[in-house]
Amino acid sequence: MQRQRAKAVDAILSLSQNGYKVPKNVEFFLQGGFVWNQIAQRRPWAVYVLMGTSNGTKRKRKRFNNLYDAVRYHRQIRVKYPNSGIVSLAQSYELPAEWRLRKAKLPAKFKWCPHCGTFRVFKVKEPREQFSVLKKRWSTTKERYEWVQRQVYVIECQLCGHNNRSPIWRRSNQPWELRKIKRGVKKIKPRIRTERGRKARDAKRRR
DSSP: OHHHHHHHHHHHHTTOOTTOOOOHHHHHHHHHOOOHHHHHSSSOEEEEEEEEETTEEEEEEEEESSHHHHHHHHHHHTTTOSSEEEEESSOOOOOOGGGHHHHHTSOTTEEEETTTTEEEEEEEOSSOOEEEEEEEEEETTTTEEEEEEEEEEOEEETTTOOBTTSHHHHHHTSOOOOOOOOTTOOOOOOGGGSHHHHHHHHHHHHO
């Protein structure tokens, strides 16, 4: 599989010419390498296109056996169909650790899509459906996040149609906190007892 990945990287990057740049999510796919499903399964990649019609937006897709063919097709249609993207059908990707804080700076409608490998606009699926799920919510009394049971609407990616029923989607789009721990520290204080924790608590109360 490493040999397959090395060949794919060289071939795909060679397509970045004549004003075309390989999408960021494709570079992300290549960084992690391929899993067996993406090699053995038939047509594990697809190019999705959003087309405006008189009845609204219509989603179309074309499937491919390898990532190179998907990128080459995307290069051909990118001018005619700007609302298009490359999607992984056989593998769902977690939100990378280095991108977790970037998610908090985006508008609320942007969520991490495990199949697109990037942030996409998610909207409520029609007709509306609800399901029960555990969500992280900030507790003002306990001064920390806690898991609570909630009824939420099904939302889906506007490009590929992936929805929030997936456990990988819910794990990637939960609130994240970052704590820096100095080397050699043996005991970590609870966040609410630190100076940064008190500032975060006061900021949440003022909202």
